[in-house]
Amino acid sequence: MNHLSAIDRRDAKRDIQAELLAGIEEIARNEPAAAHEITQTDVALARQKAQMSQASFAKTLGVSVRTLESWEQGVRRPSGAAQSLIKLFIKNPDFVREALS
Known part of the structure; x- marks a missing residue:
């Protein structure tokens, strides 16, 4: 689970209070x-x-598994609409799953 440790490393460097104030x-x-x-x-x-x-995530986003894999590997970037949906999944995955089912 390399990507989780990358997320943890990124978030460990963040100052959320300063970001909110800014x-x-x-x-x-x-x-x-x-x-x-x-x-x-x-x-x-x-x-x-x-x-x-x-x-199932690719199907929900309306993309192929290959496209999703390329996003997760950093080979390609999601479109603006896909980025918005991904942001919603990060904030409230249950809401998005329910709204799209």
Whole structure:
């Protein structure tokens, strides 16, 4: 489970409080929020949080298993719509699964 240790390493370096305060300051200044690009570890994290196999996750996203594998390996990047759905899976996988079933 290399991708989980990569996620843990990434998150260990984050200062969530500082990120939240910076976001609030951007809102107060009426500045657009920084965009977050989905990474291969995010795709794997979303699938794991949803407790879905690659085949079922790919079907839910409307892509082939091969495409999902290429996202998880960092070979290709998900489209904007797929990135939005992946972000939702990370935040609330049960809601997304129920809404799409």
